Amino acid sequence: MNFSLTSEQLEYKNKVSDFASANFGGSYVKQDKDCLFSRADWEKCADFGLQGLATTKAYGGSTDDVSILTATLAMEGFGYGCRDNGLPFGLSAQMWTVQYPILTFGTEDQKKKYLPKLASGQWIGCHALTEPSSGSDVFSMETSAKKVEGGYLLNGTKRYITFGPVSDVILVFVKTNPKLGKWGMSVFIVEKGMKGFTAGPNRPKMGLRTVPFGDLFFEDCFVPEENLLGPIGAGWAITNSSLEHDRCTILAGQLGAMEHQLEETIAFVKQREQFGKKISQFQSVSNRVANMKLRLETSRLLLYKVAWLNSVGKSSMMESALLKLHLSENFVESSLDTIRNHGGDGYISENEIERNLRDAVGGVIYAGTSDIQRNIIAKLLGL
């Protein structure tokens, strides 16, 4: 067993971290308070080549071969340097649930049309899967597509879609054969401005407030035949194809944030004095820091294992569920411990300590809740 990184991998991770720190290492109090998404930040990331990690050079990407290991390390570095957890979350969402499915399932024309614009930051894309009545039971969706001459008519509503309010291109999951349930789903590429499509406003949320979430409405929205992504009925395969890439990189961003959080906490408890001594000398404080370190390292082990399994083409069903459950819950716990160790300072928004907790809570809900991960683990254990 060898979990060591090559010098090139480490160098790239550090380069991304330095880039993030230099460009996104400042205060996000205002953007967080006002739920502001920065298109300029998005374009900076694209210029650096981050969105391009999910697209090959032939279609405007920054890599010859899309690598989950490289992308995971890059996002870990990014999460460490960037003080806005929303930005790495949004990057991963577009890269793996929009670009990668188009790269994997798209026709040559679709790849040429959409990928260069997405990789360059010119366009933003979203993955429209969840609906008002289908959250964890996502495949019970109601949005439908009816075949008409030259294309399809889409009808339905998508809910809580990351980047929904600002997207230029949307992968819409619809039922094309209701009798087959989840196996009768297909995906269409809808563009902003298509007749019958409207995007709702940003819906402010507890955390990750710099990334717009919103609802999408399709009312007899005509989509030409050539906008079908993959064959009819490929919806399940499409959403499944990038699940582990998405999971690894989103969680890698959180892992980077956890490492930064730990370092800041150590620095704080070593200088803060109460009752005539440094608070790091109180075991109730230092034990919390020790727990944070344990959560960080066990999360990292699972993350690297899943990324490695995927990079060598091995299945990681169990490990992936364990990772999602473990890391996302750990980020919540460590964010709480950080607030406890900072006392009153940790509770005040302008100090930018409590934001991690609000951002972390989303992680136990999106991309498969913690409850769903436990169900998967139990089922894989034969229960």
Add this chain to the structure above:
Amino acid sequence: MKDILLKYINEQFQADDPIEAQDDLLGEGILDSLGMMKLILFIETEFELKVPPQDMTIENFMSIDDMATYISNRK
């Protein structure tokens, strides 16, 4: 090949009645998402082939007959 698939599916997905080669595993809800992923892993291991995401379609996985045809074509 069909016998191997039949044995695996009958052992893993205990339906009320024994599953036949032509049964619709997807429309009848015998296979859920996790079951499909486990089945694909089984096929990849047992028949030494890689099932790319593009091949994970109803045409290839609706029934054991369809799977056998797919595997034969890939061999």
